Amino acid sequence: MTISLNILRASSVSCYFRNILVIFLLAGIATVCEAAQHEFDMSIDEVTIDVAPGFSNKVFAFNGQVPGPLIHVKEGDDVMVHVTNNSTLPHTVHWHGVNQIGSWQQDGVPDVTQKAIQPGESYTYRFNVDRPGSLWYHCHVNVWEHVAIRGMWGPLIVEPKNPSALEKEVTLDAILMMSAWQSPYANVFGQGGGPKDVSDYFSVNGRSFPITQPIRVKKGDVLRMRFIGAGDETHQMHMHGHDMLVTHKDGYPLASPYYVDTVSVGPGERYDVIVKMNNPGRFIMHDHIDKHMTNNGASLGGPVTIFEYEGIKTDDWYVWHGKAYDPNFFYSDSLKKGYGLFNSAPFMGTVNKQRRRRR
Ligand SMILES: [Cu+2]
Numbered sequence: 001m002t003i004s005l006n007i008l009r010a011s012s013v014s015c016y017f018r019n020i021l022v023i024f025l026l027a028g029i030a031t032v033c034e035a036a037q038h039e040f041d042m043s044i045d046e047v048t049i050d051v052a053p054g055f056s057n058k059v060f061a062f063n064g065q066v067p068g069p070l071i072h073v074k075e076g077d078d079v080m081v082h083v084t085n086n087s088t089l090p091h092t093v094h095w096h097g098v099n100q101i102g103s104w105q106q107d108g109v110p111d112v113t114q115k116a117i118q119p120g121e122s123y124t125y126r127f128n129v130d131r132p133g134s135l136w137y138h139c140h141v142n143v144w145e146h147v148a149i150r151g152m153w154g155p156l157i158v159e160p161k162n163p164s165a166l167e168k169e170v171t172l173d174a175i176l177m178m179s180a181w182q183s184p185y186a187n188v189f190g191q192g193g194g195p196k197d198v199s200d201y202f203s204v205n206g207r208s209f210p211i212t213q214p215i216r217v218k219k220g221d222v223l224r225m226r227f228i229g230a231g232d233e234t235h236q237m238h239m240h241g242h243d244m245l246v247t248h249k250d251g252y253p254l255a256s257p258y259y260v261d262t263v264s265v266g267p268g269e270r271y272d273v274i275v276k277m278n279n280p281g282r283f284i285m286h287d288h289i290d291k292h293m294t295n296n297g298a299s300l301g302g303p304v305t306i307f308e309y310e311g312i313k314t315d316d317w318y319v320w321h322g323k324a325y326d327p328n329f330f331y332s333d334s335l336k337k338g339y340g341l342f343n344s345a346p347f348m349g350t351v352n353k354q355r356r357r358r359r
Contacts, residue, residue, distance in 0.1 A: 035076040035128075040341040042069070043084045044091050044117075044139075046189070047349025049151065051201055052208035052295040057186040058352060059151035060087050060139070065347035066206040067177045067230070068137070068154020070334045072342065075132040075161045081125045083117060089190060090116035090141055093125060095156060096268065097135030097251050103127045109140050116141050132160035133251020134226040134270040136177070144193035148232035149182050151206060155228060155331065158251070159339075166247065166274055170224045174215055174330035176204050178265050178287075178303055179231030183296060199233055202292040204303035205329060206347065209295075212303070213329035214320060218310040221277040225330075229269040235303060236288035238262040241279045242307075248272035262288055280309040282318070305330075 045064045050056045062068030073079060083093055094108035106127040110116040117123045129135075139152035146152045155175045160167070180199035185192025201208050217223060225244070227237060243259045250270050263271050286293055286304045295301030306320060314321050326346050327333055334342035 035078060036074065036339065037078045037080070038073055038340070039080045039082075040071065041082045041084070042093070042341075044087050044152075045349075046087045046352045048352055049206060049347075049349040050211065051181055051203055051206065052211060052301060055181075055183060055186070055201060055208075055295065057149075057151070057181055057183075058189060059349060060089070060091065060146055060189075061151055061349050062137075062154050063343050064349060064351075065344060066151035066349065067347060068152075069344065070154065070175070070331050070342040071137070071156045072159070072335060072337075072339050073129055073157075074159045074339060075129060077129050077158075077339075079125075079127055079129060082122060083125065084122040085117045085119055088119050089146075090118050091139045091146065091152065092116050092123075092141055093137055094140040095125070095127060095135070095137050097131070097133065097156070097158075097270075098127055099130050100127055101130050129156075129158045131251065132158040133248055134175075134228065134272055135251055136228050136230065136270070138230065142193075144232065145185075145191065147230070148193040149180070149185060149199075150189075150193075151179075153177065153179070153228075153230040155226070157226070157335065164247075164253065166245075167224075169222045170274065171221045172215075172217060172223045172332060173335040174223065174225045174332055175228065175335070176225055176237070176303075176305075176330060177206070177228045177230040178233075178235040178237070179203055179206065180233045180292075193232065199231075200296045202233065202235070202287060202294075202302040204305065207329075208301045209304035210300075210319065212305055213326050214306045214308045214323070215330060216308045216310065216325065216327070217277045219278060219280050223275045223277050225273050225275070227263060227265045227269075227271045227273070229265045229267045232267050233292070234264060234266040234289070235292060236262050236264050237285060237303070238288040239275070239283070239285040239307075241281060241283035242275050242277070244273035244275050246271055246273050277307070277309070280312055282309070282312055283307045
């Protein structure tokens, strides 16, 4: 900069060339400052969500919703999140996939990087998203309960500075967060999720069929699905009628993408798949662990969606004939809105009528 200013001051530089230099300098500064700075607010609230027909579950919900709000940023951005704990138990937020280079104190692990955020208290996380991909965030206190069966998770999508040619072809985005529930503890905060406890409801984005949603497509769409293993079970997600090209694992691009019709999504894992939607019809996607296709033992339930192609006539007997459609159930609309934090009204729970702990 000093050298550049000296050049500008040199009397031999004409006004014309000085103006050109200034333009180049400003362009350079703009490039250096390309990384954005985001500041978000997130609360942790005690609410109840409907997981399946006749089954509701009390949760600790980021911004009152399960899954939590979409955080959508770009590789290299700085992120600041003010977290306020309105619940009756302590929590933290771990930013899963962010390597926290030079910022380990922001990793969100209680008694390792910070003291847990107590009820009524706030904590501010500051970090740089140092690598792109399908990341996520979740509590790191009593994870077997708070994460496995209490809904404390949401997507953190970091767009790459240099997307691949195939990624640029994507016309429709979907996020699928897999998890399970334990009905004996549905209304009991502070318990459940132990090694002897049994999951009896299974879900995608916190809901079990039939109150999940279809993914509506048209022939020629290039669909990207980001699977996130948010709970404590493995889910074998099988798509009928199409090949899924696995392009990323845990946010990292694969050197050799490979085709599957079933993708195994374990706890903490993320898989990105890209699918050429070229087979008009009505096709199911379901968990191929058969007992996961039940709601407390009753079939059909669990993490099921159906790909509905535009132009395929619905039938009277079709299980979702006349269903009210939510185009944002898989965050597809939120992902189109650019960068930021996006709440989603259909994921909101109802506020519990209970006494808050006074501090
Ligand atoms: Cu927690």
